[in-house]
Amino acid sequence: MKNIIVGQYIPGNSFLYKMDPRSKIIALGLLMISAFLFEDISHIVYMLVGVLLILKIGGIPIMRIARGLRPIMILLLFTFSFQVVFIKTGDVIFDTELTLSSVNLILMILIILTWYFTRRYIKSRFLYLIIVIVGILTMLSLFSPGFKISSSDFVIYEDGLLGASFIMVRLIIIVTLSTILTLTTRPTDLNLGLERILKPLKLVRINSEEIALIISIALRYIPTLLDEANKIMLAQASRGVDFSEGKLKDKVMQIISLLVPMFIISFKRSDDLANAMEARSFIPGNPRTRIHILTWHYRDTLVMIFCVVVLASTIFVRVYL
Amino acid sequence: MNTIEIKDLSFSYSEDITALKNINLVIKKGEWISILGHNGSGKSTLAKLIIGLLKADKGDIYVDEVLLTEDTVHEIRRKIGIVFQNPDNQFVGVTVEDDIAFGMENLNFEREDMINKIVEYAKKVDMFEYISKEPHALSGGQKQRVAIAGILAMNTDIIIFDEATSMLDPKGRESIIGYIKELNKEGKTIISITHEMKEAVNSDRIIILKDGEVLAIGETNTILNDKEVLNSSNLELLLPLKLMYKLDEANIKNEKVKDILWQLSLNK
DSSP, X not given: OTTOOOSOOOOOOSHHHHSOHHHHHHHHHXXXXXXXXXXXXXXXXXXXXXXHHHHHHHTOOHHHHHHHHGGGHHHHHHHHHHHHXXXXXXXXXXXXXXXXXXXXXXXXXXXXXXXXXXXXXXXOHHHHHHHHHHHHHHHHHHOOOSSEEEEEEEEEEHHHHHHHHXXXXXXXXXXXXXXXXXXXXXXXXHHHHHHHHTGGGGGGTOXXXXXXXXXXXXXXXXXXXXXXXXXXXXXXXXXXXOSSSXXXXXXXXXXXXXXXXXXXXXXXXXXXXXXXXXXXXXXXTSOOOOSOOOOOOHHHHHHHHHHHXXXXXXXXHHHHO | OEEEEEEEEEEESSSSOEEEEEEEEEEETXXXXXXXXXXXXSHHHHHHHHTTSSOOSEEEEEETTEEOOTTTHHHHHXXXXXXOSOGGGGOOSSSHHHHHHHHHHXXXXXXXXXXXXXXXXXXXXXXXXXXXXXXGGSOHHHHHHHHHHHHXXXXXXXXXXXXXXXXXXXXXXXXXXXXXXXHHHTTOXXXXXXXXXXXXXXXXXXXXXXXXXXXXXXXXXXXXHOHHHHHHTTOOOOHHHHHHHHHHHTTOOOHHHHHHHHHHHTTO
């Protein structure tokens, strides 16, 4: 629970902070579309360099972005491995035979057991897992005494590696761009920006103000509900529930023991909040004046022009090159 | 002039659970009235009925001589503000500033007016330095002060405190009671719902509810002197009052001691 970062806004004074949230949201959308349109690894790398430049100019610490990438590390690793293993076109870059013998089977079980029982003492568990996987693969490739149980070829192809790198870079760009938006925009401004952008939906009878209010309340209640979840976890832990250990079945039961009270509490809170809102003269759908206003500056127009040019170039490259 | 008039009010949550039975009550302008009762006595239900969050099964509620109906509920809500029990469940805004502004935004105040009022009332409840803080950075007492500022900014004449201090620590409770006293002095009509007798001693009148019915209603001094009523109310008596009653039972007639105990009961 402690790893969940909500309301990541960090105060600053660079141009990214001075931009109108509407232009930032639109820019994010345009750049994300561009990232999805690129087909060549070199182009996506140029885009990554561009994004890193934005970070530098915007005065955002790279470490902060790296922290934002941490929750999707497993997804990145999975996507990378999947691409590397299953794409079998292009030149062979690496070829080795993985042999499972009686001795290294025992060693492998020992390594896995050691990892299983020691991982709780290791600070960077993800790195530890990678080291263990690479270690086992190296052992299977180089050390196979005893009688042979099975063997298979492990081949990495150029297309597989390029494809894997391409997808990873694309994911990193998308997460980085979204993180830039949340790091440099106050939740209130973000919400207001979204409300203004969605305003045309009124034509199809969708009230953007209500959507924005829902998002704002959701944002506001995330820390409160996390706090509540922590309290329930502590209460359950004091009665013997261990949320970090146990079999899959136990874990499912532990999650249920957390979810049921969380749902009940959330419904009670939402009922109270609805009463409080009504008591303060909130009428859904009625026009409201707003304390916060947004101002569009020339820099927002420049950023929009830049992003449109990037998107147009991407479409050009995709269609003609 | 009567601010609130309740006539023969009854309300049931279901056929088996009757929350209020034939309540008749008049609250005068500028008065501070405490509604006392044990858990489940119907205090909070009464507050929700007054502000139109619940609809009465029987009876009428008049606010400034306007009958509460579906058509008038929004007009009446402009006159009554309510501070609820749980400070976390009434904080709508992402920051203190947003939360104070919420009611004014709903009432379509001009932006400039809103900014001035936010500054004025945030200062009044000593929350100005926290104006851009998010709710999770505030204590329970601070959140209740923000709720009070939000209601003051809406400029309502009547404020209901529905067990607004019950989830606070003693310091937070004292500060909220201090604000209630101040608001009453400024002419606001206060309805304070509580099960703590020491909060009720500051009010002009006390109503004791028991199982959805009015057990007693009267001046604070009169109610506090009515040993029979207080004993049958199932409320926790104040220690000085308990001592006074014990002295009576033991037939000890030291008027000076009794007077000191009486003054202590009234928080003086």
